[in-house]
Amino acid sequence: MALLELRNLHVAVAGRRVVKGINLEIERGELHILMGPNGSGKSTLLKAIMGIPGYTVVEGEIMFEGRDMRDLKPHERARMGIAMAYQSTRPIGVTLSRLIRELCRLYGTSPADVSGLGLEELLNRELHKGFSGGESKRVELALTILQRPKLALLDEPDSGVDLESIRVVGKAINRLVERGAAVLLVTHTGIVAEYLRRVDEAHVMIDGRIVASGELPHLLREVRAKGYSGLAGGGANERS
Amino acid sequence: MSVVDELARAGGTALYLQRNYDVLRRVVADSLRRRGLLLEPLREAVSRHSWVRKLLWRALPREEGVGLHGAFLYVPPGLRIQAPLTFCFVVSEAEQLVHNIVVVDEGSEVLMTSACASTERGEAHKGYTEVYLRRGARLNYVMIHSWMRETRVTAKTGVEVGEGGSFTQFYTCLKSPSTLTSDSRALLERRATALLSTLYVASPGSSTTISSTLILAGEGSRGEVLARAVAVRGAALRLPTRIEARAPGSRGHIECRGLQLSPDSRIETAPILCSLHGGSQLTHEAAIGKISEEELYYLMSRGFTEEEATSLLVRGFLETGIKGLPKVMRPQVEAVLSILARKAVG
Ligand SMILES: Nc1ncnc2c1ncn2[C@@H]1O[C@H](COP(=O)(O)OP(=O)(O)OP(=O)(O)O)[C@@H](O)[C@H]1O
Ligand SMILES: [Mg+2]
Numbered sequence: 001m002a003l004l005e006l007r008n009l010h011v012a013v014a015g016r017r018v019v020k021g022i023n024l025e026i027e028r029g030e031l032h033i034l035m036g037p038n039g040s041g042k043s044t045l046l047k048a049i050m051g052i053p054g055y056t057v058v059e060g061e062i063m064f065e066g067r068d069m070r071d072l073k074p075h076e077r078a079r080m081g082i083a084m085a086y087q088s089t090r091p092i093g094v095t096l097s098r099l100i101r102e103l104c105r106l107y108g109t110s111p112a113d114v115s116g117l118g119l120e121e122l123l124n125r126e127l128h129k130g131f132s133g134g135e136s137k138r139v140e141l142a143l144t145i146l147q148r149p150k151l152a153l154l155d156e157p158d159s160g161v162d163l164e165s166i167r168v169v170g171k172a173i174n175r176l177v178e179r180g181a182a183v184l185l186v187t188h189t190g191i192v193a194e195y196l197r198r199v200d201e202a203h204v205m206i207d208g209r210i211v212a213s214g215e216l217p218h219l220l221r222e223v224r225a226k227g228y229s230g231l232a233g234g235g236a237n238e239r240s
Numbered sequence: 241m242s243v244v245d246e247l248a249r250a251g252g253t254a255l256y257l258q259r260n261y262d263v264l265r266r267v268v269a270d271s272l273r274r275r276g277l278l279l280e281p282l283r284e285a286v287s288r289h290s291w292v293r294k295l296l297w298r299a300l301p302r303e304e305g306v307g308l309h310g311a312f313l314y315v316p317p318g319l320r321i322q323a324p325l326t327f328c329f330v331v332s333e334a335e336q337l338v339h340n341i342v343v344v345d346e347g348s349e350v351l352m353t354s355a356c357a358s359t360e361r362g363e364a365h366k367g368y369t370e371v372y373l374r375r376g377a378r379l380n381y382v383m384i385h386s387w388m389r390e391t392r393v394t395a396k397t398g399v400e401v402g403e404g405g406s407f408t409q410f411y412t413c414l415k416s417p418s419t420l421t422s423d424s425r426a427l428l429e430r431r432a433t434a435l436l437s438t439l440y441v442a443s444p445g446s447s448t449t450i451s452s453t454l455i456l457a458g459e460g461s462r463g464e465v466l467a468r469a470v471a472v473r474g475a476a477l478r479l480p481t482r483i484e485a486r487a488p489g490s491r492g493h494i495e496c497r498g499l500q501l502s503p504d505s506r507i508e509t510a511p512i513l514c515s516l517h518g519g520s521q522l523t524h525e526a527a528i529g530k531i532s533e534e535e536l537y538y539l540m541s542r543g544f545t546e547e548e549a550t551s552l553l554v555r556g557f558l559e560t561g562i563k564g565l566p567k568v569m570r571p572q573v574e575a576v577l578s579i580l581a582r583k584a585v586g
Contacts, residue, residue: 050541053533078543092535093556099542102552106543126556147543 001066003028003182004049004151010059011041011048017058018044020208026151031173031183031198033190033216036205037228042186043087045205046153049184050084051077064151079106081150085140085157087186091129096122096139103146114142117172133160141172152176154185158192170195190220206232253321254279256311257328260336265328276316279325282339285312295341299370299398299427306368310340313352315377317345322568324353324382331362331391340369344377346402351566353382358391358417366394373405373432380566381409384576387417389443399426401434403458408435408564411450414576416443423451428490430458437466437565439558439573441580442475442505449478456483456490456520467496468561470554470584471505481524482512488519498528499557501550501584547585555581 002025011019018041026032036042047055049062051074062069069077092099096119100111117138128136141157157169174197176183185192193199193216202216204223212219212231222231254272256279257265268279278285285292286308297303311327329338344350358365365387373379387393401407407426426434436452454463465481483492498507513522531553539549558577565573 052537052541074537074541075543075545075549078541084541086538089538090534092538093553093560094539095556095559098552098556098559099539102544102548103542126560143542 002026002063003065004184005063006049006060007063008060009045009048009057009062011044012056012058013044013054018208019048021060022205022208022210024203024210026182026184028150029177029180029182030200031177031185031196033193033199033202034184034186034205035188035190035202035219035223040205041208042205043155046084046155046184046186049153050074050082078147082153083144083147083149083151084153085137085144085155087155087159089128089136089140092127094127095124096127097124099127099143100146103143107146107148109146109148114145114172117142117168134162134165137161137169138165141169145172145176148179149176149181152181152183154183156186156188158187158189163191166192167195190216204228204231253323254313254325255328256313256326257330258309258311258338259330259332260334261309272319272321275319277319278312278314280312281308282310282312282341283308285341292341295343295370295372297370299372299400300368300396303366303368306337306339306366308339310338310368312340313342315344315348315350317347317374319348319350321348321350324351324569327352327354329354329356329365329367330358331365332359333361335364336362336366338365338367340367342369342371342379344371344373344379346374347376349378351380351382351568353384353569356383356385356387358388360388360390362388362391364392364394367396369395369397371397371399371407373399373401373407375402376404377402378406379408380569381407382566382569382573383409383411384414384572385412386414387420388415389418389446391417393417393420393422395420395422397424399424399434401426401428401432403430404432405429406433408437410437410439410562410565410569410573412439412573412576412580413441414579416441416446416448418443418446420446420448420450422449423453425453425455426463427455427457428461428463430487431460432458433461434463435466435564436464437561438479439468439561439577439580440477441470441554441558441584442472442477444472445474447476449480451480451482453482454484454492456485456492457487458490459487460489461487462491464492465494465496466561466563467509468499468558469497469507470499470501470557470580471507472584473502474504475502476506478508478510480510480512482514483522484514484516485520485522486516488517490517490520492520492522494524494526496524496526497557497560499554500528500530501554550585551581554584
């Protein structure tokens with residue numbers, strides 16, 4: 001049984017269907033990369049898996065460890081082992097240090113687990129308030145790690161991050177995988193993948209559908225050569 | 241009680257404990273007594289030291305019917321006391337009227353805490369505290385009170401901050417009563433500073449008024465009023481605040497925030513700035529809101545139940561009001577905030 005299985009998943013946001021029939025299986029410990037043009041529905045897909053209100057499953061199923069997630073609240077999904085690093089964040093009225101303490105308590109983890117992520121200067125500040133883009137990305141990743149997830153949904157942890165910090169991000173993702181997490185990683189450039197020990201599969205999402213799946217280098221070449229519009233026909237799916 | 245003695249010996253502190261009208265404990269560490277620190281029932285102090293009488297009702301409007309039942313604290317010049325001097329007042333029957341006088345002499349620096357509480361049979365507590373800080377004196381005053389619902393509470397504090405002196409007050413209630421009126425006012429002389437900070441969670445169905453007033457009387461004086469107030473089911477909270485500038489170069493700021501956890505709660509902020517002199521600068525910020533759904537869902541997606549997430553946000557909200565709190569008091573106040581945040585959602 002796959003860890004995560006999406007069956008013909010359709011998700012609507014603000015009354016509009018954004019995700020349009022996704023089928024995807026992720027096994028335990030696998031790392032999948034999801035690419036696609038802006039507005040294609042990648043974040044919407046991740047939020048629907050997390051169960052964020054407003055991201056409504058209108059058709060199909062999200063199965064996690066064989067269980068239908070339909071009626072489960074976000075905190076129930078989190079406690080089952082799904083964690084998300086958000087692409088964009090707004091200030092949350094809690095200090096970072098308090099949130100770290102509470103997460104460690106909840107998941108039996110330790111602040112030492114995220115020691116390499118350079119959070120020291122941010123600890124006493126309100127979460128994401130005035131954080132730089134790169135700081136927010138590191139913090140999101142750290143919080144995800146502290147949840148010791150079985151499935152980590154990482155929404156562009158490398159966007160807006162300087163080249164050197166991308167290496168730090170890559171290392172943190174490797175650490176997640178070493179600890180047994182499966183990862184669904186949304187990224188635009190593939191640069192972070194150069195630091196990853198292993199990528200199992202990559203997917204291209206266009207207009208709410210996965211139009212191509214396969215090995216990352218191959219898909220990257222395709223995207224570079226044909227552009228997303230050239231892939232929209234669905235010809236690059238190696239396994240289909 | 242031996243704990244208290246040990247505390248006094250180790251930390252160089254003092255304690256005054258009064259139940260109803262009986263003084264149950266009065267401890268002053270030897271080292272402090274030798275240096276001239278006085279801690280006495282107010283009645284004794286007034287009869288013993290003629291100058292004390294002159295201070296009665298100078299920093300507060302006179303209240304008829306309030307006797308000399310309370311404490312008198314005198315801190316001689318040049319003392320630095322970083323462990324808290326503690327006042328406890330407990331009302332366990334009928335009414336308790338208390339009048340306290342605190343005098344901190346030139347250049348001294350003191351941390352003072354008050355712990356006031358009631359039992360179910362305590363009908364009312366009325367406390368009047370006058371604080372006189374002489375030139376360059378600094379006082380941190382942390383009030384952590386805990387009241388039964390039944391008790392009607394009135395707390396008035398009047399402060400005179402002498403030239404270059406500094407006064408900070410943190411006011412919080414572990415348990416808030418159904419009716420509470422608190423009124424703190426400080427008058428600042430030249431280059432004096434003051435911070436009046438309130439962290440308050442109003443209990444269900446309660447009616448509360450917490451007023452704070454600063455008079456910037458001296459040139460270059462600076463003052464700030466901070467309030468963080470949370471209202472739950474059926475609670476009504478009023479937070480009148482006022483800063484009055486009477487001297488050039490004075491600066492004042494009011495920052496007042498209310499958080500409503502229930503649609504049937506009421507919060508009213510009324511910040512007033514009044515400048516009687518062109519050379520001063522006064523600002524205020526007031527905001528009332530509810531917990532944002534976005535913040536709530538964010539925390540829920542990290543594994544917290546709705547109650548846990550709300551409680552975390554309430555705590556975070558209150559915590560923004562503790563800047564300037566003396567370090568030694570931090571653990572105690574943080575513990576109080578945790579309890580308040582838990583109770584706010586319970
Ligand atoms: N909360 C929302 N309210 C209204 N529309 C939304 C909301 N969230 C997403 N959308 C819309 O859904 C579509 C897909 O957005 P989504 O954020 O999933 O794209 P994305 O693939 O993550 O894009 P990007 O690469 O820019 O992050 C967009 O048209 C977006 O405007
Ligand atoms: Mg996105």
